[in-house]
Amino acid sequence: MEQETMLKExxxxxxxxxEHxxxxxxQxxxxxxxxxxxxxxxxxRGFNRLGKKIDGIRVExxxxxxxxxYLLSKTARHQKKLRQFSEQQ
Known part of the structure; x- marks a missing residue:
C-alpha cells in the first residue's frame, strides 16, 4: 500500500x-x-524601401x-551642318 502511494506521488x-x-x-x-x-x-519594410529606391534609380x-x-541628336545635327558648311567653302 505504501509503495502504491509513493508511485502515485x-x-x-x-x-x-x-505540464510545466x-x-x-x-511559451x-x-x-x-x-x-x-x-x-x-x-x-x-526593408524590401519595400529597396523597391522604391530601385524605382527612383530606374526613373533617373x-x-x-x-x-x-537628345544631346547626341543635337551633336549629330551640328556636325552635319559643319560638314555642309565646310563643303560649301
Whole structure:
C-alpha cells in the first residue's frame, strides 16, 4: 500500500513536471512566432524601401538616357551642318 502511494506521488510529480515543461515549450513557441512575425514585418519594410529606391534609380536612368539621346541628336545635327558648311567653302 505504501509503495502504491509513493508511485502515485511520483507519477503525480512527473505529470506536474511534464505540464510545466509543456507550458515552457508553448511559451518558447509563442516567442518564436512573435519574433518571426516581427522579422517578417521588418524584412517587408526593408524590401519595400529597396523597391522604391530601385524605382527612383530606374526613373533617373531613363531621364539620363533621354537627355543623352537628345544631346547626341543635337551633336549629330551640328556636325552635319559643319560638314555642309565646310563643303560649301
Amino acid at each position: 511520483i507519477l503525480h510529480a512527473l505529470q506536474l513536471h511534464s 515543461v509543456d507550458n515552457k515549450f508553448d 518558447m513557441s509563442d516567442k518564436m512566432d512573435n519574433m518571426r512575425s516581427e522579422l517578417d514585418t521588418k524584412m517587408d 536612368l531613363t531621364e539620363t538616357q533621354e537627355t543623352t539621346d
